[in-house]
Amino acid sequence: NAGVTQTPKFQVLKTGQSMTLQCAQDMNHEYMSWYRQDPGMGLRLIHYSVGAGITDQGEVPNGYNVSRSTTEDFPLRLLSAAPSQTSVYFCASSKTGYEQYFGPGTRLTVT
């Protein structure tokens, strides 16, 4: 199993550009989520999904969109990038909704 994979590993965007961060898992987990990690702030939940077709907002959803059309994939869309969205983004999946398996992260810089 590859586990949770994220692409790209690094990305630089200009303010106002849009992009999609990809996340995929091959463990047949129903639960998937997106976090951002900022220095001194730990991880904060952006959006999560409890199954295909079902998503909900987390702690910091503004500026981000998600959809879940398959069990395997959970892409995160930045609609109009802002410097405040410079961060490291982690995708995670879970069979039970509790123990989470994390991907390696995407480091995003918005200039």
Place this chain on the structure above:
Amino acid sequence: AQSVTQLGSHVSVSEGALVLLRCNYSSSVPPYLFWYVQYPNQGLQLLLKYTTGATLVKGINGFEAEFKKSETSFHLTKPSAHMSDAAEYFCAVSGPGTYKYIFGTGTRLKVLA
């Protein structure tokens, strides 16, 4: 509402010494508690978890944590630090019926030779 406080953003211990990383939580529902470890430039890895049952839980790499309801604490310990334990450690809280994890701000552990 749930929250997590990790006391000490940086902790240094000598190799072979006791590791103690502190975590206090607040939760309006019975808490599910977790410790994760993050090595440089990697994602997080689950160390151990408490959901129900035995309050002393053992995890990987010799770590353990004790759920103390009266103190609203879930401190992480390891009897003897190893150089390979140097990493950042995150405490997190969730609860039955909710998938929303709340993470603490993390404690970076440094192990001195």
